[in-house]
Amino acid sequence: MSTPLFWRGVLxxxxxxxxxxxxxxxxxxxxxxxxxxxxxxxxxxxxxxAALVNELPNVDHPNxxxxxxxxxxGGLSHAKAGRDGVMRAGIRxxxxxxxWEPAFIVMPHAGELELEFDNRDQxxxxxxxxxxxxxxxLYLPVHRRGTARITLDxxxxxxxxxxxxxxxxxxxxxxxxxxxxxxxxxxxxRPPQPQPESD
Amino acid sequence: xxxxxxxRAPSVxxxxxxxxxxxxxxxxxxxxxxxxxxxxxxxSALDQIHSGNVKxxxxxxxxxxxxxxxxxxxxxxxxxxxxxxxxxxLFMTGPDGYVWALDAANGKLLWQYHHAIxxxxxxxxxxxxxxxxxxxxxxxxxxxxGRLIALDATTGQPVWDKLFVDxxxxxxxxxxxxxxxxxxxxxxxxGEYGVRGHLDAFxxxxxxxxxxxxxxxxxxxxxxxxxxxxxxxxxxxxxxxTGTYDADLDLVFWGTGxxxxxxxxxxxxxxxxxxxxxxxxxxxxxxxxxxxxxxxHDVWDYDGVNENILFDQEGRMYLAHFDKNxxxxxxxxxxGGFVSAIPFAAPLGxxxxxxxxxxxxxxxxxxxxxxxxxxxxxxxxxRMRLTAPEPGCPIPRWWSSAASSNPRPPxxxxxxxxxxxxxxxxxxxxxxxx
Numbered sequence: 296m297s298t299p300l301f302w303r304g305v306l307x308x309x310x311x312x313x314x315x316x317x318x319x320x321x322x323x324x325x326x327x328x329x330x331x332x333x334x335x336x337x338x339x340x341x342x343x344x345a346a347l348v349n350e351l352p353n354v355d356h357p358n359x360x361x362x363x364x365x366x367x368x369g370g371l372s373h374a375k376a377g378r379d380g381v382m383r384a385g386i387r388x389x390x391x392x393x394x395w396e397p398a399f400i401v402m403p404h405a406g407e408l409e410l411e412f413d414n415r416d417q418x419x420x421x422x423x424x425x426x427x428x429x430x431x432x433l434y435l436p437v438h439r440r441g442t443a444r445i446t447l448d449x450x451x452x453x454x455x456x457x458x459x460x461x462x463x464x465x466x467x468x469x470x471x472x473x474x475x476x477x478x479x480x481x482x483x484x485r486p487p488q489p490q491p492e493s494d
Numbered sequence: 495x496x497x498x499x500x501x502r503a504p505s506v507x508x509x510x511x512x513x514x515x516x517x518x519x520x521x522x523x524x525x526x527x528x529x530x531x532x533x534x535x536x537x538s539a540l541d542q543i544h545s546g547n548v549k550x551x552x553x554x555x556x557x558x559x560x561x562x563x564x565x566x567x568x569x570x571x572x573x574x575x576x577x578x579x580x581x582x583x584l585f586m587t588g589p590d591g592y593v594w595a596l597d598a599a600n601g602k603l604l605w606q607y608h609h610a611i612x613x614x615x616x617x618x619x620x621x622x623x624x625x626x627x628x629x630x631x632x633x634x635x636x637x638x639x640g641r642l643i644a645l646d647a648t649t650g651q652p653v654w655d656k657l658f659v660d661x662x663x664x665x666x667x668x669x670x671x672x673x674x675x676x677x678x679x680x681x682x683x684x685g686e687y688g689v690r691g692h693l694d695a696f697x698x699x700x701x702x703x704x705x706x707x708x709x710x711x712x713x714x715x716x717x718x719x720x721x722x723x724x725x726x727x728x729x730x731x732x733x734x735x736t737g738t739y740d741a742d743l744d745l746v747f748w749g750t751g752x753x754x755x756x757x758x759x760x761x762x763x764x765x766x767x768x769x770x771x772x773x774x775x776x777x778x779x780x781x782x783x784x785x786x787x788x789x790x791h792d793v794w795d796y797d798g799v800n801e802n803i804l805f806d807q808e809g810r811m812y813l814a815h816f817d818k819n820x821x822x823x824x825x826x827x828x829x830g831g832f833v834s835a836i837p838f839a840a841p842l843g844x845x846x847x848x849x850x851x852x853x854x855x856x857x858x859x860x861x862x863x864x865x866x867x868x869x870x871x872x873x874x875x876x877r878m879r880l881t882a883p884e885p886g887c888p889i890p891r892w893w894s895s896a897a898s899s900n901p902r903p904p905x906x907x908x909x910x911x912x913x914x915x916x917x918x919x920x921x922x923x924x925x926x927x928x
Binding site for chain 2: 354427447
């Protein structure tokens, strides 16, 4: 039986598509971030994307929203550890978009991270990166590549960005998420404490 | 290392030995410790600037650190550091993990170190840092995630790095470390975030962890009966201000902050030792020699962590503490015995004294060996008459010596058992006995 023309029209309405995705997204992903991402990203909610969304860190409200926005711009990638123990990942700068792609790099643990940047844009960019000792600044001329090695020893969420003009404000902001727990010797001597529920 | 820096400072800290730090006041051209000297007096013998010419002071140079990008925790971040000066080199920290070495004559940046801080750290009380300690060629500082980092004072490069707090549990670190003998001492921050305060000691040259002293006892430890249930596990009492040190007594005097939760005392009935106290510690092993609690069962967030100033008078060794409960306390720093308490601010309430027989918290009798009777001070001509009962001692009576033109010193503090006298301020008589 064919769908009545009226209902076909309703289903084709982009607004209703978005509402349906927004309602279904948290069910699909089990993560509040899905409610924060843009419609264009919601449309891409295949199982792989859902898994990545679920990996996003559960942080406080201001960072929660920031993470969601940045993820929506450039997506997420995992750094891979080499035989030398150094973790590595690549980041592109696509043409005319003013984003990092991926915008979210996950380090499985604290340590050294080598980032290879590929500027495919027609504008000059820079990567301003967190690292112990001092932030690093990598110059990225038009259509050039560059590599930076940084060290991060504390689990948590770090930012990087392009300090040229207003590039960060236009979207060239990214995050590095370092997995890990506080070592036992630095923890408090007390029974496990109840934790607030995430929201 | 950022571009454009000298990248190197003169090796002035190499000669900053313990012996030299212990006599820091003999070098008025320098400021070698957080307070200028171990006694916490913050006194400078320099006399070139005085009341007659202070109006002529003008800016000689400015060092500016422009923040760029996102900073950990969006609440407060500010400069709260005391600069350390060693033979023309100024060492300074900023918020969010920055340390600088500057030429003190012209403000030129010699080296800079920045430890990366995650954005998502829960900081109870702001992204701040109170400065460095210097000793044996190294500069020591903590970052907000609770790392004690030793830098080479000449190059700014890290020598060792130790984590001593759990930032995911709500702890952080903000104080300037204290270098004493072959050790560097630090304390935790985060008293409003359900933590258990502590101090830690590390070996200066290797970073080896030597001891930890919790400021809130767990069940079975001395003082634990001043807590009910499991409130001790989140009892606060963080040690976020640098301590003072008496080399002759070989005692470190360290303040502790408010109990947690800070305003809701119903969740932690009891005196809540050792919050809002001064702890006299053996720096070699962290053992508690005596304590004195400024505000038992604090429900006003008096946070009595601030400095304990050491001074001598007429052959006696005293400790002075200006508490946020509005009283200046004077103790015998050898024994912890009470000497006097003088209100220095608008009256914040009556002050009561605990003795071994009766709890200052409940007002009810306690087993021998615990706190005891509550005494109301009388005021005459703006002065407060005090009694200072201590376990096993006669109750001395005297006028507050600092408030009197004819001071009458205490007669029994030295002979009394250490660490016994305790005080309480109360908003009302009813509150004190609730």
